[in-house]
Each structure stands twice: as C-alpha cells, then as structure tokens.
Amino acid sequence: MTNRQQLIQELEQAPDDLIQVVLDFLHRVKAIHKPHPLAKFTGILSNLEAEELQQTITTECRQVDLNEW
16 A cells, blocks of 8 residues: 555545644645755666766765875
C-alpha cells in the first residue's frame, strides 16, 4: 500500500473535525513550500553520465597535493 493509499484510507475513517485540521495543514504547507533551487536540474544526466561525473570528481577533485604550495 502506498503512502497516498494509506492516507486516503485513514482519512475515510477520520471524523470531520480532524479532516478539517489535516486540510488546513496541507494548505499551509503547500503555500510555503518552495522547490529547491537545484531541483530543475534533476534528471538531466543519464545514469552513465552521472557515474562518469562521480568517478571524475573522486579521482580528480579529492586529491590534495601537499607540495603544491
């Protein structure tokens, strides 16, 4: 059972006053919820591209050359 299905099942059995509280809460959350600024970039890389990028970062960017300075 999904979370949505479980919620609907619970709401079907809940008293009207509790339904109103949940509905008010949902409206407040939706009004203030803002997507993360980087969310627009999700899914732009294929799994292979993402793995290659992670590998490059691991091998190239996480190295410290103590003699560099």
